[in-house]
Amino acid sequence: IIGLGIIIPVLPKLIGELIGGSISQASVYGGWLLFAFSATQFIFSPVLGNLSDKYGRRPVLLISLFGFGIDYLFLAFAPTIFWLFIGRIIAGVMGASFTTASAYIADISTPEKRAQNFGLIGAAFGIGFIIGPVIGGILGQYGSRVPFIAAAVLTFMNWLYGLLILPESLKKEDRREFDWKRANPIGTLNHLKKYPVIAGLIISLILLYIASHATQSAWTYYTMYKFNWNEKMVGYSLGMVGLLVAIVQGGLIRVINPKLGPKRSVYVGLFLYVIGFVLFAFATQGWMMFAFLVPYCLGGIAGPALQGIISNQVPDNEQGELQGGLTSLMSVTSIVGPPLMTGLFAYFTGKNAPVQFAGAPYLLAAALTFVSVILAMRSLASHNLRIENKPAEPVLEH
CATH class of the missing domain: 1.20.1250.20 (MFS general substrate transporter like domains)
Structure with a gap:
């Protein structure tokens, strides 16, 4: 979440550099970039959720985190505005993993603790959007692409933590076959x-x-x-x-x-x-x-x-x-x-x-x-x- 917050303050500047236009012109591209992210997230959220029911939460989360890191690198080194759209589409697909993260919490929580533990997701969003934009704004003073590199580093560190430490939460006997109708x-x-x-x-x-x-x-x-x-x-x-x-x-x-x-x-x-x-x-x-x-x-x-x-x-x-x-x-x-x-x-x-x-x-x-x-x-x-x-x-x- 901090990684997402980091890139928000500098995205208009990067868009402006790539299109050679004003803030007014950059805002149009910014809106459609958010559209690309949200549309793909909407489509793929139930897909990734169903995949995690079949293959487990851990592999879906790890693939998603790695994809997020790739997205930030796309944004950091994008030569044209087209590459920003590619990156945001990748992020939308991988961002759909928030449903899998919720499922992971449900797996490891007792019924009486479930609501309390779900609150941790909201707390993570809150903290991420307090810290992230401030870090992004400060790093943006050193170049419009620096925050994206920082976001990529944080995401890959998170991925490495998951790879080495995060256990699987869904028992094999609790898994089910993937069903497109349910996705x-x-x-x-x-x-x-x-x-x-x-x-x-x-x-x-x-x-x-x-x-x-x-x-x-x-x-x-x-x-x-x-x-x-x-x-x-x-x-x-x-x-x-x-x-x-x-x-x-x-x-x-x-x-x-x-x-x-x-x-x-x-x-x-x-x-x-x-x-x-x-x-x-x-x-x-x-x-x-x-x-x-x-x-x-x-x-x-x-x-x-x-x-x-x-x-x-x-x-x-x-x-x-x-x-x-x-x-x-x-x-x-x-x-x-x-x-x-x-x-x-x-x-x-x-x-x-x-x-x-x-x-x-x-x-x-x-x-x-x-x-x-x-x-x-x-x-x-x-x-x-x-x-x-x-x-x-x-x-x-x-």
Whole structure:
């Protein structure tokens, strides 16, 4: 995860060098690079998961780690933009191994410890996106390709650890044959059709996920363009995002959400997101972006509350099916969101734009989130839904 975080602050500079273009032009390529990564990850996640059920977790994890290292080397020594796309496609295939890592944790955990151990994955993401961007921003001062080499070194060290120390977690008697029908990425989405009563809440969640890509996909380009930030400043800002998300998701959410209750947590959180997006759009100085991160990250109380309400409408023996469908939806929004938000940024910062407005992605995000609020309010008011608190794992959103 640190390796992923390391490359984020310097990717716009490397794209710009390869295409010989501006930050505005680089953002378009950046969005499609994220599209290539997310699309391949969506397709291959169930494939690698099924392969790990047949051959074991260890070989799939080792191959994936080695592939990630190769990807970073592709990016470090890419002579043209085409090679960046090849590298990102490789990363998407190998990044699908996160499902295998989850399966590994399930294998080695007792039922009562499973949820706690799954939380380690969220903690790893949080720490990785605090440390990684800061390291990447600092290393980026020595050249746009240096962070990619550092990421490759870390990944190969991780691979070596796995090769020498990591044991297999899946017993041979628990393995099954590979089945293409069960490796269908669309199948998990179809499961959501079984729950029409929560359709409005699911659409609300989809809009929130798409809106979040105004920050996830456009932040680096926006801050470099509008405030002339270098890689180090971008790295520091993303580290701050990771820290605030970790504080909210790891601590405050367990205090705020029980006091507000699920419904008010959804409303307050979504409105805080709207406020944060609007403030980002009209920020005039770089320091404001750090200040405006506070209301934006506090909006993170909405996602888990919304997921908890959705979860409460489904029987216990269908929770896995529901969560699989929601995870697939998140993957789909990661395919749609990046080119949408970076494309909008490029259009409104381009020479032919009717009006120059770099904050356009954030205004769109605010509008999408406002619609998300309306849908959530209508759904919660029009259906006799169970709203009582039910534990939901915090989701790292930033």
